[in-house]
Amino acid sequence: MKVLLLAATLLWPVTAGASEPGAHVDPVGHVALALVVILLMAKLGGEFAVRLGQPAVLGELIGGVLVGNLSIAGFSGLEWIETDPSIDMLSRIGVLILLFEVGLESTVRQMLKVGITSLLVAMIGVAAPFALGWGVGAWLLPEQGPYVHAFLGAALTATSVGITARVLKDLGRSQSNEARVILGAAVLDDVLGLVILAVVTGVITAADRGGSLSGSDVVLTLLKAIGFLVAALGLGVLFSRRLFSLTAKLRARGVLLAMGLAFCFLLSWVSGAIGLAPIVGAFAAGLILEDVHYRDFVDRGEHGLEDLIHPISYFLVPIFFVVMGMRTDLKSFLQPGVLGLAAALTVAAIIGKQACGLGVLGKGIDRLTVGLGMIPRGEVGLIFANIGLALSIGGKPIINEATFSAVIVMVIVTTMVTPPALKWSLGRVPSISGKMTYDEGAQ
Amino acid sequence: MKVLLLAATLLWPVTAGASEPGAHVDPVGHVALALVVILLMAKLGGEFAVRLGQPAVLGELIGGVLVGNLSIAGFSGLEWIETDPSIDMLSRIGVLILLFEVGLESTVRQMLKVGITSLLVAMIGVAAPFALGWGVGAWLLPEQGPYVHAFLGAALTATSVGITARVLKDLGRSQSNEARVILGAAVLDDVLGLVILAVVTGVITAADRGGSLSGSDVVLTLLKAIGFLVAALGLGVLFSRRLFSLTAKLRARGVLLAMGLAFCFLLSWVSGAIGLAPIVGAFAAGLILEDVHYRDFVDRGEHGLEDLIHPISYFLVPIFFVVMGMRTDLKSFLQPGVLGLAAALTVAAIIGKQACGLGVLGKGIDRLTVGLGMIPRGEVGLIFANIGLALSIGGKPIINEATFSAVIVMVIVTTMVTPPALKWSLGRVPSISGKMTYDEGAQ
Numbered sequence: 001m002k003v004l005l006l007a008a009t010l011l012w013p014v015t016a017g018a019s020e021p022g023a024h025v026d027p028v029g030h031v032a033l034a035l036v037v038i039l040l041m042a043k044l045g046g047e048f049a050v051r052l053g054q055p056a057v058l059g060e061l062i063g064g065v066l067v068g069n070l071s072i073a074g075f076s077g078l079e080w081i082e083t084d085p086s087i088d089m090l091s092r093i094g095v096l097i098l099l100f101e102v103g104l105e106s107t108v109r110q111m112l113k114v115g116i117t118s119l120l121v122a123m124i125g126v127a128a129p130f131a132l133g134w135g136v137g138a139w140l141l142p143e144q145g146p147y148v149h150a151f152l153g154a155a156l157t158a159t160s161v162g163i164t165a166r167v168l169k170d171l172g173r174s175q176s177n178e179a180r181v182i183l184g185a186a187v188l189d190d191v192l193g194l195v196i197l198a199v200v201t202g203v204i205t206a207a208d209r210g211g212s213l214s215g216s217d218v219v220l221t222l223l224k225a226i227g228f229l230v231a232a233l234g235l236g237v238l239f240s241r242r243l244f245s246l247t248a249k250l251r252a253r254g255v256l257l258a259m260g261l262a263f264c265f266l267l268s269w270v271s272g273a274i275g276l277a278p279i280v281g282a283f284a285a286g287l288i289l290e291d292v293h294y295r296d297f298v299d300r301g302e303h304g305l306e307d308l309i310h311p312i313s314y315f316l317v318p319i320f321f322v323v324m325g326m327r328t329d330l331k332s333f334l335q336p337g338v339l340g341l342a343a344a345l346t347v348a349a350i351i352g353k354q355a356c357g358l359g360v361l362g363k364g365i366d367r368l369t370v371g372l373g374m375i376p377r378g379e380v381g382l383i384f385a386n387i388g389l390a391l392s393i394g395g396k397p398i399i400n401e402a403t404f405s406a407v408i409v410m411v412i413v414t415t416m417v418t419p420p421a422l423k424w425s426l427g428r429v430p431s432i433s434g435k436m437t438y439d440e441g442a443q
Numbered sequence: 444m445k446v447l448l449l450a451a452t453l454l455w456p457v458t459a460g461a462s463e464p465g466a467h468v469d470p471v472g473h474v475a476l477a478l479v480v481i482l483l484m485a486k487l488g489g490e491f492a493v494r495l496g497q498p499a500v501l502g503e504l505i506g507g508v509l510v511g512n513l514s515i516a517g518f519s520g521l522e523w524i525e526t527d528p529s530i531d532m533l534s535r536i537g538v539l540i541l542l543f544e545v546g547l548e549s550t551v552r553q554m555l556k557v558g559i560t561s562l563l564v565a566m567i568g569v570a571a572p573f574a575l576g577w578g579v580g581a582w583l584l585p586e587q588g589p590y591v592h593a594f595l596g597a598a599l600t601a602t603s604v605g606i607t608a609r610v611l612k613d614l615g616r617s618q619s620n621e622a623r624v625i626l627g628a629a630v631l632d633d634v635l636g637l638v639i640l641a642v643v644t645g646v647i648t649a650a651d652r653g654g655s656l657s658g659s660d661v662v663l664t665l666l667k668a669i670g671f672l673v674a675a676l677g678l679g680v681l682f683s684r685r686l687f688s689l690t691a692k693l694r695a696r697g698v699l700l701a702m703g704l705a706f707c708f709l710l711s712w713v714s715g716a717i718g719l720a721p722i723v724g725a726f727a728a729g730l731i732l733e734d735v736h737y738r739d740f741v742d743r744g745e746h747g748l749e750d751l752i753h754p755i756s757y758f759l760v761p762i763f764f765v766v767m768g769m770r771t772d773l774k775s776f777l778q779p780g781v782l783g784l785a786a787a788l789t790v791a792a793i794i795g796k797q798a799c800g801l802g803v804l805g806k807g808i809d810r811l812t813v814g815l816g817m818i819p820r821g822e823v824g825l826i827f828a829n830i831g832l833a834l835s836i837g838g839k840p841i842i843n844e845a846t847f848s849a850v851i852v853m854v855i856v857t858t859m860v861t862p863p864a865l866k867w868s869l870g871r872v873p874s875i876s877g878k879m880t881y882d883e884g885a886q
Contacts, residue, residue, distance in 0.1 A: 028535035029715030032708035039705040046695035056695045086532040092471035252489035252499045254757030261758060262482040265475035272472030303754075311751040312758055314697030315704060 027086070034081045035090075035319075041067050042318035053423075055376075058415050060318045064325020072330065082326045091323045094316035095383065096282040100264040101313050103286015104306050106183065108233050118184030120359030125185060125374050126192045129156035129352030136344045140337070147204050147398055151391075154200045155384040155407050156349045158193030159186040160376045160415070168373070168422070177365045178426070182373035185356065189374070195225045197277070197384060201391060208393040228274060229284060232267055236288035244289075248296035256297045257308040260289060279383065324382050328408050335402045342409035349414050350375055369425045376418040381411040470529070477524045478533075478762075484510050485761035496866075498819075501858050503761050507768020515773065525769045534766045537759035538826065539725040543707040544756050546729015547749050549626065551676050561627030563802030568628060568817050569635045572599035572795030579787045583780070590647050590841055594834075597643045598827040598850050599792045601636030602629040603819045603858070611816070616869055620808045625816035628799065632817070638668045640720070640827060644834060651836040671717060672727060675710055679731030687732075691739035699740045700751040703732060722826065767825050771851050778845045785852035792857050793818055812868045819861040824854040 045063025046056035067078055081087055133156035137149030164186050168179045240263070247259045264285040271281030289305060291298075298304050353374040357367030385407040388399035399407075488506025489499035510521055524530055576599035580592030607629050611622045683706070690702045707728040714724030732748060734741075741747050796817040800810030828850040831842035842850075 026535070026715055026721055028532065028539065029712050029721050031532060031536065032539065032712040032715070032721060035708045036705045036712065039701045039708070043693060043695055043698050043701045043705075047693045047698070050695045059695070086529065089470065089474060089529040089532070092469070093474065096471065096475065250486060250490045252486055252493045252502070254754070255486050255490070257754055257757045258482045258486045258761070262479045262486075265478045265482070269472050269475040269479065272469055272475070278469055278471050278475060308754040308757070311697070311700055311746075311754045314700045314751070315755055318701070 030080075031084070031086045031090075034084055034087050037067060037078060037081060038064075038087070038319050038322045039315075042322050045322075046318070053419055054416055055419060057321055058412065060321035061325040061328075061382075061412060061415075064322035065328050065330065066325075067322070068326030068328060069330040082323065087319065087323060090316060091320040092278075094313075094318075094320040095279055096264060096268050097309065097313050098317045098320070099279040099283040100261075100286040101306070101309050101317075103283040104289060104309065106287055107290045108237055108287050109290075117181055117359060117361050117365075118188060120361065121181060121185035121356045121370060121374070122188035122192060122359075124359045125159060125189050125353055125356040126157045126196065128355040129349055130154065130196065132156065132348035132352045133345065136341070136348045140341050140344055141403070144403075147200075147207065147393065148403065150200045150203065151384075151388050151398060152345065152403070152407070154193070154196045155381055155388065156345065156352060156377070156410070157189070157196055158377065158381065158384070159189040159353070159374045160381065164373055164376055164418075176426075178369040178373065181360065181365055181370050185359075185370075185374065193384075197387065201387065204391050204393065204398055208391075224274065225280075228271060228280070232270070232281065232284045233288060236267075236284065240288050241293055244293040245296065248294070254308075256294050256302060256305055260294075260305045260309070261312075263289065277383075277387075321382075324386070324408075328405060329401060335405075338402045338406050338409075341403065342406040342413075345406055345410040346413045349377060349410050350417070366425070366428075368428075369422065372418065372421045372425050375421070376415045377411045381407065381414075385411070473523075474527070474529045474533075477527055477530050480510060480521060480524060481507075481530070481762050481765045482758075485765050488765075489761070497859055497862055500764055501855065503764035504768040504771075504825075504855060504858075507765035508771050508773065509768075510765070511769030511771060512773040525766065530762065530766060533759060534763040535721075537756075537761070537763040538722055539707060539711050540752065540756050541760045541763070542722045542726040543703075543729040544749070544752050544760075546726040547732060547752065549730055550733045551680055551730050552733075560624055560802065560804050560808075561631060563804065564624060564628035564799045564813060564817070565631035565635060565802075567802045568602060568632050568796055568799040569600045569639065571798040572792055573597065573639065575599065575791035575795045576788065579784070579791045583784050583787055584846070587846075590643075590650065590836065591846065593643045593646065594827075594831050594841060595788065595846070595850070597636070597639045598824055598831065599788065599795060599820070599853070600632070600639055601820065601824065601827070602632040602796070602817045603824065607816055607819055607861075611865070619869075621812040621816065621869070624803065624808060624813050628802075628813075628817065636827075640830065644830065647834050647836065647841055651834075667717065668723075671714060671723070675713070675724065675727045676731060679710075679727065683731050684736055687736040688739065691737070697751075699737050699745060699748055703737075703748045703752070704755075706732065720826075720830070764825075767829070767851075771848060772844060778848075781845045781849050781852075784846065785849040785856075788849055788853040789856045792820060792853055793860070809868070809871075811871075812865070815861065815864045815868050818864070819858045820854045824850065824857075828854070 041063035042060045045059030045061070045066075047059065049056050049059030049062070068082060070076065071079060130153040133153035134149045137144070137152040138146075141148055141152075159182075164182055168176075168182070243263075244256075244259065247255055264282050267281030267285040268278035269281070271284070272278040291304065294305050354368075354371040356374045357371040360367050360370055385399070385404055388407070389397065389404055391398040484506035485503045488502030488504070488509075490502065492499050492502030492505070511525060513519065513521060573596040576596035577592045580587070580595040581589075584591055584595075602625075607625055611619075611625070616622055686706075687699075687702065690698055707725050710724030710728040711721035712724070714727070715721040734747065737748050797811075797814040799817045800814040803810050803813055828842070828847055831850070832840065832847055834841040
């Protein structure tokens with residue numbers, strides 16, 4: 001039997017590049033176990049959320065929170081998942097896929113078409129929460145200085161276009177005027193929020209290096225972010241159609257998916273290499289690609305790109321949310337000030353987006369619905385919080401555990417209040433007869 | 444500008460668990476770049492292969508060989524991809540997905556039904572190549588001892604059920620009698636080959652620890668491997684249907700895919716934990732799951748599990764083949780003895796499988812076609828070679844670069860000769876009128 005046990009430890013190899021030098025067991029075994037836990041928690045949590053009429057993403061977060069806090073019940077056998085480098089990388093790839101997928105739901109032309117109303121709604125929807133978030137920080141955390149206040153403001157800006165779109169779809173109202181305004185504004189919001197994040201991060205980083213970010217530096221950062229988007233979108237729109245026409249001539253299996261993913265990863269890498277978040281590139285790649293690019297594929301009976309991305313997204317995206325949940329330390333909720341800060345941030349997040357209604361110019365569009373539709377922060381808020389955790393000045397992290405947890409609570413609450421609020425609000429407006437069901441199970 | 448550059452290096456975080464402690468750039472940027480290179484090489488290589496009437500997997504390998512040997516042309520800027528831990532892990536997950544997918548194409552019942560003919564074909568198809576491979580080793584590498592000879596024999600045993608199935612499908616002959624025998628035997632072959640691998644690996648590992656594997660140890664290893672398969676298959680068949688009936692009651696999105704993947708990863712982990720290769724578990728999971736398990740999902744308009752796995756497989760599986768190709772050092776082909784060993788192994792691999800025809804008992808089944816259909820070694824041969832690279836006795840690897848390269852050449856050649864040989868052989872037999880096209884592009 002000893003020989004068998006020895007054999008067991010060596011049966012599967014660790015190659016030169018494996019992540020645990022010296023280990024003699026195939027590391028994929030551990031990752032497989034982590035994926036089992038994550039997938040089960042994601043689906044059980046998602047199911048729980050869906051049955052309560054909430055978006056599945058909320059349940060995935062809460063599922064992660066449960067597993068990540070089993071140590072309260074004395075079990076810490078799964079805590080390694082939170083920090084496993086392979087799971088961390090899979091979750092990062094998952095966010096790229098999510099933003100790519102969300103980008104695919106819109107086109108560059110739609111973004112340009114939504115016009116003045118969406119732009120106004122987006123700008124108010126960024127400015128008001130930013131100011132309110134900053135104010136909450138200055139009020140409740142005066143000792144933590146302007147960097148933290150600016151970061152809190154930034155964390156409140158972006159609407160989660162994924163959650164908004166999914167809620168509207170679940171409610172059967174994707175084609176309403178309100179939906180178009182909300183989705184257009186949410187798209188612009190994401191971009192504006194990411195630019196704000198770039199500026200705030202740049203300022204904090206500069207301070208960490210002992211310098212300060214001058215007004216011209218801010219303008220440069222802004223120009224760089226906008227420049228990347230304009231260049232990527234412009235060049236992408238110009239050349240991507242030709243690229244995919246060429247691609248359609250290839251006959252190997254899965255060419256469309258591989259080329260779509262390669263395009264997403266290429267822009268992610270470029271955007272990361274010039275100092276933006278890789279998700280900006282992934283989102284831009286999604287915006288650029290349109291149905292027309294892969295009509296050749298669909299015409300010959302293949303699935304469209306969105307159909308092909310969905311299964312990959314079902315697999316990888318929940319990893320991000322469950323791991324985010326796992327990294328939320330429930331004990332920090334009990335720290336003095338967390339719940340107060342969380343409540344104030346949540347109120348600021350909700351009120352800030354209600355101001356959006358003021359940006360609606362035309363008639364026949366319900367201002368309250370637009371404001372409510374802009375509330376959920378979802379994955380983008382979580383990404384911001386995660387970035388905040390990694391920023392530091394003089395080796396001291398900008399955002400402490402308590403502030404991080406407060407942002408998570410804000411994300412959870414804003415995500416949770418949206419579906420019932422939107423359902424109620426759209427029910428008030430008789431306009432278009434949409435199905436009022438929560439049929440999340442059907443594809 | 445300096446501030447911008449500083450900001451660029453810190454804009455995206457490395458969290459506690461990230462794989463490069465101290466690094467300040469989001470590691471997903473590098474992985475994204477590696478994925479772009481891998482996906483492009485996979486599809487360009489695959490396209491090249493398909494246009495020559497070869498399976499795409501061959502082109503993926505060759506694409507990897509090209510990128511991995513750019514250093515011959517003086518460019519080594521992409522060599523880090525070969526050893527990147529995240530890419531390594533993605534390729535390992537890719538193999539799990541591939542074996543799961545291949546397992547899904549068969550059922551436990553089909554395996555039991557193929558009966559005596561398939562079993563005889565499988566056993567001859569394992570025994571003959573094993574003996575010939577051992578003989579080639581003893582003849583050409585007498586100084587390397589019986590462990591290397593045994594390993595070479597083991598590397599020749601397994602038929603690549605994935606490649607065989609895909610070639611038959613490409614030729615429009617999946618439903619012929621020959622196809623049923625080949626596929627049934629290839630499935631059994633995989634299992635027998637993995638058991639042989641377990642035994643050979645166990646013997647070598649025992650020798651490394653200074654002991655030796657006695658006859659009873661071999662029997663124990665065999666029993667353990669077979670025991671796992673019987674237990675997994677038995678319990679799986681008994682309980683999986685009930686499990687998926689329960690799952691079908693869940694309404695969250697992507698439940699079927701998540702549960703299927705969780706099942707695959709669970710058995711992979713168990714199989715790894717008891718000392719078998721994780722791929723054995725992934726394959727067993729695929730065999731256990733049948734269409735009937737997810738009929739509830741399909742009935743309500745969702746995609747079946749195989750449809751959902753395909754896009755994930757398109758994404759992750761080529762990573763394995765391209766990386767395997769990249770790890771092939773072309774320079775080692777020029778070492779004395781490699782080409783001779785490769786040629787002898789290839790001849791042994793082909794002749795060994797031709798003996799399979801002797802196992803065909805009934806009439807109306809073309810023996811030559813069965814023998815030819817068993818030739819390709821494909822991914823399983825590569826997995827064996829990879830395992831060989833990691834085995835060592837007294838710190839000295841069992842398989843050196845030259846022997847590894849010879850196995851790779853054998854895999855490439857056996858994979859390459861099969862499609863034209865099968866096309867010719869099936870054309871000889873008028874039996875069932877199948878479409879004789881290489882229509883790989885259509886799904």
